[in-house]
Amino acid sequence: MVSPYLPFLAALPITKPIPGDSPIENCDITTHQSLKLRSVDLSPNPPERGANLTITATGWLDDDIVDGAYVDVV
Template sequence: MVALTKLSFAVLAASPAYSLSILNPFKSSFPGPDTKPIPGHSPIEQCDVSTPQLLKLSLVDLSPNPPVRGQNLTISAIGLLSEDVDEGSYVDIDVTYGYIKLLHQTYDICEQLPQVDMECPITKGYYKLTKEVEIPNEVPPGKYSVVARAYTKDDELITCLTGLVEFPAYGFMEGLI
């Protein structure tokens, strides 16, 4: 999610904002200007781009873009993983609503992989994937920011993904915005 491999789908699937660090206090929670867009039709960007990453993202498409509450979201992606990802790898997810931090959670990547029909280890290589997720109708209107940083068991950065999604107010304005 948003080249995105099945690993990135696990990163995104673990995030409540798409159904989008305590371990190291020196890692910042949210990306700064060190981001770059990922080709495709999505609000997802790669963050921490000055840090080497194992996942080279080449395409992320979301449909619909922007996501719509109460509808399914289709995520299509292409990517190249340069090293195997083994047991013990993890992802830190931060979700904010406006300026309010809603969630900081660490997930075991291998435990999340069944959500995208995979299991550990993930072997290095090229991946092209499509995954559909449901956006709950109950998502409150507002701007949601998601940051997902995935690491190997040795704390090597697999990828950093960030995105901003805005859900409009309910009612007649929803179809106009």
């Protein structure tokens, strides 16, 4: 028997946790990602209201970054 929820589940983006000291995940890993993150660390973790947050990320780029490019953080 096929689950009636299968079409809904198939439409959900697939995420993948990023190694490091943070709860951050790579969103929709089924689409091309120019930046391949190896790790992301947050300090302090968890973030504190009113305090500075330092984000340290390591990874590599598969594509050139053109002038005017941006990152959408959601």
